[in-house]
Amino acid sequence: MDKTEFWQIIESAKAAAQGDQEIQEQAIINSLEKLEPEQIVEFECLLRECLLEADHFNIMAAQRIIDGYVSDDTYLYFRCWLIGQGEAVFTNALQNADTLASVVVDPYQDFEALLYVATAAFEKRTGKAEDDTTFPRAVASERGLDYDLGSETKGEDWTDNQLPKMLPKLWKKFGAA
Numbered sequence: 001m002d003k004t005e006f007w008q009i010i011e012s013a014k015a016a017a018q019g020d021q022e023i024q025e026q027a028i029i030n031s032l033e034k035l036e037p038e039q040i041v042e043f044e045c046l047l048r049e050c051l052l053e054a055d056h057f058n059i060m061a062a063q064r065i066i067d068g069y070v071s072d073d074t075y076l077y078f079r080c081w082l083i084g085q086g087e088a089v090f091t092n093a094l095q096n097a098d099t100l101a102s103v104v105v106d107p108y109q110d111f112e113a114l115l116y117v118a119t120a121a122f123e124k125r126t127g128k129a130e131d132d133t134t135f136p137r138a139v140a141s142e143r144g145l146d147y148d149l150g151s152e153t154k155g156e157d158w159t160d161n162q163l164p165k166m167l168p169k170l171w172k173k174f175g176a177a
Contacts, residue, residue, distance in 0.1 A: 009031045029120045044118035047115075056153065059078075063078040070080055079113060080114040097167055
C-alpha cells in the first residue's frame with residue numbers, strides 16, 4: 001500500500017460517512033479487511049507516519065484555539081481527526097494551520113477510533129484474536145513509528161498570547177470567546 005491508496009481509503013470512507021465517524025470507522029475497516037494482512041500493516045504504518053508528520057506546534061496551536069486546551073490524548077485524537085478529513089485538508093493544515101478555520105465547525109474534533117481500525121481489520125482478515133508481533137501496531141512500533149514515545153514536536157513552541165496573531169482566522173472563530 002502506498003500513500004495514494006491510504007488516502008483513497010480515508011477519503012472514500014469519509015464520503016460514505018457524511019459526517020458520521022462511526023460509519024467512517026466501519027467503512028475503513030470494511031475496506032481494509034478485504035486487503036492482504038501485509039497491506040493492513042502498511043495502512044497502520046502510513047497512519048502513524050501521518051500522525052508523526054502532523055506533530056507540529058502549529059497544529060497544536062490550532063487545537064488549543066479550537067478546544068481551549070491541549071492534552072496528550074486530545075492532541076493525538078485531534079491529529080487523527082485531521083487525517084480523517086482527507087489528504088487536502090491534512091496537507092493544507094500542515095502548510096497553514098489557519099486553513100482549519102474553514103473546515104472546523106465545532107470544537108472538540110477527535111477521531112480516536114482511527115487508531116484501532118487496522119487492528120480490527122487485521123483481526124477479521126486473519127482470524128487472530130490475540131495481539132502478537134504480526135499485528136499492525138506491533139509491526140509499526142518495531143519500525144520505530146511510535147507517536148507516543150520519543151517523538152519530538154516540530155516547529156516553534158508558542159505562548160497563549162501569541163495565538164491571536166499566529167492563527168488569526170481560527171482565533172476569530174474560536175478564540176475570542
